[in-house]
Amino acid sequence: MLFHYYMIKHINKYNDKNVMWHFYRINREDRERLHQHRSMILWFTGLSGSGKSTLASILEEKLYCRGVSTYSLDGDNIRHGLCKDLSFNSNDRSENIRRVGEVARLMVDAGLVVLVALISPYRIDRQIIRDMCIKDSFLEIFVDTPMLICKQRDPKGLYHQVDCKKIKNFTGIDSIYERPKQPDIYLDGRKTISELMNQLLDLVLVKIFK
Numbered sequence: 264m265l266f267h268y269y270m271i272k273h274i275n276k277y278n279d280k281n282v283m284w285h286f287y288r289i290n291r292e293d294r295e296r297l298h299q300h301r302s303m304i305l306w307f308t309g310l311s312g313s314g315k316s317t318l319a320s321i322l323e324e325k326l327y328c329r330g331v332s333t334y335s336l337d338g339d340n341i342r343h344g345l346c347k348d349l350s351f352n353s354n355d356r357s358e359n360i361r362r363v364g365e366v367a368r369l370m371v372d373a374g375l376v377v378l379v380a381l382i383s384p385y386r387i388d389r390q391i392i393r394d395m396c397i398k399d400s401f402l403e404i405f406v407d408t409p410m411l412i413c414k415q416r417d418p419k420g421l422y423h424q425v426d427c428k429k430i431k432n433f434t435g436i437d438s439i440y441e442r443p444k445q446p447d448i449y450l451d452g453r454k455t456i457s458e459l460m461n462q463l464l465d466l467v468l469v470k471i472f473k
């Protein structure tokens with residue numbers, strides 16, 4: 264009860280609209296018990312073409328087959344709806360990450376393992392999401408693929424368009440990508456997909472079923 268009162272005071276201190284937080288009877292821990300695994304964000308970051316979506320999608324399938332309740336939030340897809348008003352300038356990229364981070368946090372509260380695949384180029388934006396999550400419920404997964412390889416893959420022809428000067432502000436070319444200094448999981452994007460999956464799956468399963 265005291266904790267409840269403290270939380271209301273604490274939250275209201277930061278609320279400028281006189282809106283009070285309402286605590287519900289069922290919380291994240293209850294939902295985690297129901298799902299029989301921990302809920303968390305698996306945040307894939309890396310250049311365009313580094314392999315974020317591919318790895319997130321295969322990982323999600325493997326988790327699903329093991330009975331894990333998942334959802335994926337992919338930059339390309341989210342920019343068709345929730346973030347379709349946003350461009351690729353730095354403010355809009357930060358807003359994109361903020362929105363996706365908030366949605367992912369709600370999904371974690373709902374008891375899910377949320378796979379996020381966003382370039383998320385700025386360290387500060389990724390740190391803000393980490394800070395708003397409870398301990399151990401945010402894993403930053405850095406897909407470190409050299410630009411040259413990303414350019415060779417170029418599955419959507421975007422790097423080609425950059426070369427033709429048809430796209431500006433492209434990450435890693437004329438828009439900055441800040442490499443994670445201490446990612447929770449480091450993936451060397453030069454390895455094969457199956458090598459990376461072997462590395463990734465074991466690490467993630469340990470966290471989810473801890």
Ligand SMILES: Nc1ncnc2c1ncn2[C@@H]1O[C@H](COP(=O)(O)OS(=O)(=O)O)[C@@H](OP(=O)(O)O)[C@H]1O
Nearest residue numbers: 311312338351356359381382383384431432433434
């Ligand atoms: N200028 C520019 N820079 C980078 N990427 C671009 C750009 N324009 C379009 N695209 C396509 O948008 C996808 C990246 O969207 P994100 O929401 O992940 O970007 S960000 O996190 O807001 O930086 C990215 O998807 P991925 O290739 O899957 O990373 C591209 O397909």
Ligand SMILES: Nc1ncnc2c1ncn2[C@@H]1O[C@H](COP(=O)(O)OP(=O)(O)O)[C@@H](O)[C@H]1O
Nearest residue numbers: 310311312313314315316317416418454455456
């Ligand atoms: N480790 C890898 N080795 C070889 N090809 C890969 C690897 N990871 C991804 N790819 C391929 O590279 C391309 C870009 O991958 P994608 O997952 O779309 O990257 P991102 O989501 O980071 O833009 C796809 O055609 C995918 O099949």
